[in-house]
Amino acid sequence: MIAAHGIHKHYGDFHALRDVSIEIPDGSLTALLGPSGSGKSTLLRVIAGLEAPDEGVIAIAGNDVTRLAPQGRGIGFVFQHYAAFKHMTVRDNVAFGLKIRKRPKAEIASRVDELLEIVGLAGYQGRYPSQLSGGQRQRMALARALAVEPRVLLLDEPFGALDAKVREDLRKWLRRLHDEVHVTTVLVTHDQEEAMDVADRIAVMNAGRIEQVGAPRDLYDAPATEFVMSFLGPTATLGGRLVRPHDLVLSRGPAEDAVPVTVERVVHLGFEVRVELRDGDDAQLSAQTTRAEAAALDVEAGQSLFVRAERPAVAA
Numbered sequence: 001m002i003a004a005h006g007i008h009k010h011y012g013d014f015h016a017l018r019d020v021s022i023e024i025p026d027g028s029l030t031a032l033l034g035p036s037g038s039g040k041s042t043l044l045r046v047i048a049g050l051e052a053p054d055e056g057v058i059a060i061a062g063n064d065v066t067r068l069a070p071q072g073r074g075i076g077f078v079f080q081h082y083a084a085f086k087h088m089t090v091r092d093n094v095a096f097g098l099k100i101r102k103r104p105k106a107e108i109a110s111r112v113d114e115l116l117e118i119v120g121l122a123g124y125q126g127r128y129p130s131q132l133s134g135g136q137r138q139r140m141a142l143a144r145a146l147a148v149e150p151r152v153l154l155l156d157e158p159f160g161a162l163d164a165k166v167r168e169d170l171r172k173w174l175r176r177l178h179d180e181v182h183v184t185t186v187l188v189t190h191d192q193e194e195a196m197d198v199a200d201r202i203a204v205m206n207a208g209r210i211e212q213v214g215a216p217r218d219l220y221d222a223p224a225t226e227f228v229m230s231f232l233g234p235t236a237t238l239g240g241r242l243v244r245p246h247d248l249v250l251s252r253g254p255a256e257d258a259v260p261v262t263v264e265r266v267v268h269l270g271f272e273v274r275v276e277l278r279d280g281d282d283a284q285l286s287a288q289t290t291r292a293e294a295a296a297l298d299v300e301a302g303q304s305l306f307v308r309a310e311r312p313a314v315a316a
Contacts, residue, residue, distance in 0.1 A: 033192065044188050262305075264277060
């Protein structure tokens with residue numbers, strides 16, 4: 001559905017995008033994930049037509065839209081801080097795009113009612129934005145973006161300004177919404193958990209480049225680079241290589257490839273136990289294990305143990 005080929009974007013001396021190429025399948029929900037300054041929002045704005053690339057091509061549904069205005073691309077856009085029309089009701093906010101396209105009144109009324117039902121705001125038609133919670137305003141924003149039946153929905157940190165519990169509820173809701181409407185969606189986020197929870201595919205970005213694209217599980221289990229591994233969850237360094245803390249196996253006696261360590265601290269985290277260790281080179285690392293495994297080893301501070309990686313590691 002969306003293809004970006006050889007995209008470069010400069011702002012003065014700053015190279016925001018460096019030869020970025022990505023294909024986003026029709027009907028997918030793809031997350032652009034990366035730290036601040038990695039280029040993810042710039043790429044989204046280039047796809048939307050809000051920024052022009054210095055080099056490269058953007059195609060939507062096989063058509064070159066690189067120089068096409070945003071309104072000609074069939075795109076719905078939702079930002080982190082949604083600018084609602086404060087003097088308009090929820091119904092009129094959602095209907096706005098349909099009205100300026102001069103759709104028939106009956107069609108507008110039917111479409112708005114359908115969308116408000118989908119986004120969980122049925123019964124809120126007569127309220128004003130100031131009478132809604134932050135989460136409700138973002139759902140109204142999504143309804144408004146979907147009203148004109150866009151080919152593509154672009155979401156730039158849509159839940160970033162909300163508290164953790166509301167964000168968690170909204171991302172579950174977004175996944176259900178996507179499964180219902182099937183519009184090709186690109187979500188920009190710096191929140192690894194959000195990307196892993198919501199997206200079919202994740203493109204991890206760093207310093208203006210795409211480091212790896214794939215299904216969440218593939219990126220987590222088989223990261224292509226040290227950056228991808230470290231950005232998609234906690235890591236530990238063992239023998240100069242990066243591993244996941246839950247892939248470290250503790251034992252009382254030596255085993256193949258095991259490293260002797262000393263337990264510095266034991267932290268109980270409900271079902272899991274984090275064991276903070278120090279190896280012979282005085283380097284610190286953490287292993288994550290279950291309560292049962294920790295109890296079987298009778299793990300305690302000062303204890304001498306051995307640790308090895310259960311899965312292949314990534315070179316640090």
